Amino acid sequence: MLTCKELVGRSSDLLDGELKFKQRLAVAAHLAVCLRCRRFIRQLRLSQRVIRQLPEADVAELDALLKAMQAFRRDHH
Amino acid sequence: MTDEQDLIQRLLAGEQGAYRQLVSTYQGAMRAVATAIVGIANAEEVVQESWLAVVRNLNGFAARSSLKTWLLTITANTAKSRLRKQRREVLLDDLTGPHGSIDDRRFASDGHWAGELPLWHSDSPEALLDEQALRDCLEHTLNSLSELQRSVLLLRERQGLELTDICNLLDISHSNVRVLLHRARLSVFATLEHFEVTGEC
Numbered sequence: 001m002l003t004c005k006e007l008v009g010r011s012s013d014l015l016d017g018e019l020k021f022k023q024r025l026a027v028a029a030h031l032a033v034c035l036r037c038r039r040f041i042r043q044l045r046l047s048q049r050v051i052r053q054l055p056e057a058d059v060a061e062l063d064a065l066l067k068a069m070q071a072f073r074r075d076h077h
Numbered sequence: 078m079t080d081e082q083d084l085i086q087r088l089l090a091g092e093q094g095a096y097r098q099l100v101s102t103y104q105g106a107m108r109a110v111a112t113a114i115v116g117i118a119n120a121e122e123v124v125q126e127s128w129l130a131v132v133r134n135l136n137g138f139a140a141r142s143s144l145k146t147w148l149l150t151i152t153a154n155t156a157k158s159r160l161r162k163q164r165r166e167v168l169l170d171d172l173t174g175p176h177g178s179i180d181d182r183r184f185a186s187d188g189h190w191a192g193e194l195p196l197w198h199s200d201s202p203e204a205l206l207d208e209q210a211l212r213d214c215l216e217h218t219l220n221s222l223s224e225l226q227r228s229v230l231l232l233r234e235r236q237g238l239e240l241t242d243i244c245n246l247l248d249i250s251h252s253n254v255r256v257l258l259h260r261a262r263l264s265v266f267a268t269l270e271h272f273e274v275t276g277e278c
Contacts, residue, residue, distance in 0.1 A: 003188025008179055012259035016233075016240060036194045040179075043194075047266045049202040051234040054215055056105045060121070065128065066096050073091060073132045 002030040007037050011044055081144050088135055100128065103145060106236045107152040113228035113247050114156035123159060127152040146242070153246045172226065174218035174264035175278075176271040197273045205269070214278035218268040222261055229254055230261035 002010075007030050013019050014027055031038050059065065087095035107127060111120040130151050138147055185191045199205055206212055219227050228247070232238045238246075243254050272278060 003184075004190050005181075005184040005188040008263075009259075012255060012262055015262075016255070016258070018240070018255065036190045039194050039196060042200070043197055043269070044262065044266055046197065046200055046202065046205075047269050048234055048262065050205055050215070050269065051230065051265060053202045053206055054212065054235075056235070059100055059104045062097070062100060065100060065125065066093065068125070069096055069100075069128055069132050070091070070093065072129050076133050 002026045004037050103148050109228040109231040110149050110152045111156045112224050115159050123156045127155045172223040174221045176267040178263040195274050211272050226257045226261040229257040
């Protein structure tokens with residue numbers, strides 16, 4: 001039986017679909033009986049969604065960059 | 078015509094709004110790739126140079142790959158040509174965020190959780206991110222990770238790249254990507270947990 005520590009070690013692979021069939025079964029069997037690990041995986045998935053939605057920094061000096069791109073385009077076409 | 082084809086047509090026509098849309102959409106992903114390869118200090122310069130290469134080559138974009146893949150490949154190539162020295166070792170350094178990780182100390186000697194795992198007060202990212210203090214705290218954590226860890230995390234989670242694409246862009250092995258990603262995720266988890274328990278960063 002997988003320990004909780006081993007399950008945490010494989011948690012990213014679980015999220016990314018990187019586990020082989022037998023490993024997936026072992027993880028599923030552990031999760032079926034372990035409340036804390038179920039909570040861990042649920043909250044790990046939540047933190048994944050949090051990073052996805054964390055606002056991105058604006059592009060610094062966007063206008064200057066756009067101007068440079070336009071000028072470059074004129075020179076090269 | 079797809080949105081992407083439409084955008085490319087508008088770019089080829091020189092429409093300024095299209096350039097603005099292009100940069101705003103893809104700059105973050107390009108910065109993450111550049112940072113992973115040349116480091117944060119040189120990343121902005123590499124991204125700027127990449128944009129000029131994009132403009133120069135736009136006519137040749139054959140849509141064999143997605144626009145994003147094409148842009149990130151240009152960025153990775155620009156960054157790599159910057160690295161005059163021998164390619165740096167990928168250091169699987171142990172830099173973790175300010176709130177640690179989910180490490181050995183959390184487990185008893187039999188491998189089970191040593192204590193309770195705190196339940197977070199909300200299960201929606203929107204509700205969690207509603208607090209400015211938490212958003213700042215997460216930025217702080219991301220900035221504490223190694224450049225490579227942070228880039229891999231952002232490329233995977235925010236940009237939705239496949240692990241294989243990340244390996245190819247950054248020239249690192251599949252197992253290294255998995256290790257970097259795992260460590261970064263546990264650091265983010267530790268920050269969220271810390272914030273949920275203490276209410277502060």
